[in-house]
Amino acid sequence: EDKVVQSPLSLVVHEGDTVTLNCSYEVTNFRSLLWYKQEKKAPTFLFMLTSSGIEKKSGRLSSILDKKELFSILNITATQTGDSAVYLCAVAFNTNAGKSTFGDGTTLTVKP
Amino acid sequence: GAGVSQSPSNKVTEKGKDVELRCDPISGHTALYWYRQRLGQGLEFLIYFQGNSAPDKSGLPSDRFSAERTGESVSTLTIQRTQQEDSAVYLCASSLLAGNTGELFFGEGSRLTVL
Numbered sequence: 001e002d003k004v005v006q007s008p009l010s011l012v013v014h015e016g017d018t019v020t021l022n023c024s025y026e027v028t029n030f031r032s033l034l035w036y037k038q039e040k041k042a043p044t045f046l047f048m049l050t051s052s053g054i055e056k057k058s059g060r061l062s063s064i065l066d067k068k069e070l071f072s073i074l075n076i077t078a079t080q081t082g083d084s085a086v087y088l089c090a091v092a093f094n095t096n097a098g099k100s101t102f103g104d105g106t107t108l109t110v111k112p
Numbered sequence: 113g114a115g116v117s118q119s120p121s122n123k124v125t126e127k128g129k130d131v132e133l134r135c136d137p138i139s140g141h142t143a144l145y146w147y148r149q150r151l152g153q154g155l156e157f158l159i160y161f162q163g164n165s166a167p168d169k170s171g172l173p174s175d176r177f178s179a180e181r182t183g184e185s186v187s188t189l190t191i192q193r194t195q196q197e198d199s200a201v202y203l204c205a206s207s208l209l210a211g212n213t214g215e216l217f218f219g220e221g222s223r224l225t226v227l
Contacts, residue, residue: 034215042218088154099168102154
């Protein structure tokens with residue numbers, strides 16, 4: 001059975017801290033790994049990773065994929081209160097790129 | 113429209129009643145997905161539509177769940193004889209093509225509470 005596991009389940013930090021969120025997976029027909037940010041209801045897309053070792057960056061956020069060890073990390077530097085959200089990791093399949101298996105998410109709380 | 117639109121945003125119903133949830137995808141997006149998110153959990157795939165092809169219903173949890181989509185427009189998810197375990201947020205997403213990058217554009221969801 002396809003599985004995506006995120007850790008930690010929740011995390012509380014203070015503004016300015018750096019955090020690392022983890023996502024490991026066991027799936028067949030891997031196509032890509034995606035990170036989403038869910039603040040209230042609608043998840044919004046952050047990154048898509050398909051190749052090992054190539055870091056994707058967007059401002060203070062960055063992510064990298066290791067296809068040999070089957071995991072990805074999402075880093076957030078100099079955290080701000082606006083980074084507080086649930087971060088979802090999902091794996092999309094070769095057969096259907098949008099039919100993804102999601103992890104349970106990491107709830108990040110950034111305190112002032 | 114500018115984004116994926118879902119209605120109703122909240123629905124409270126009694127056990128045993130039928131409910132219908134609506135999704136209006138981004139114009140031009142050929143692929144449409146329904147996901148379910150229980151409290152504190154990740155998203156569970158329910159069903160996928162791509163153009164006029166037969167839908168992929170592999171994620172529907174029981175025969176009480178069904179969905180329709182007319183062409184590349186609005187989709188409705190119907191839950192018959194609702195049960196308390198159906199309580200969740202039902203998220204609709206669309207994308208340009210099913211075989212693309214995998215990025216999904218989500219609506220705000222419909223929160224269903226079954227009493």
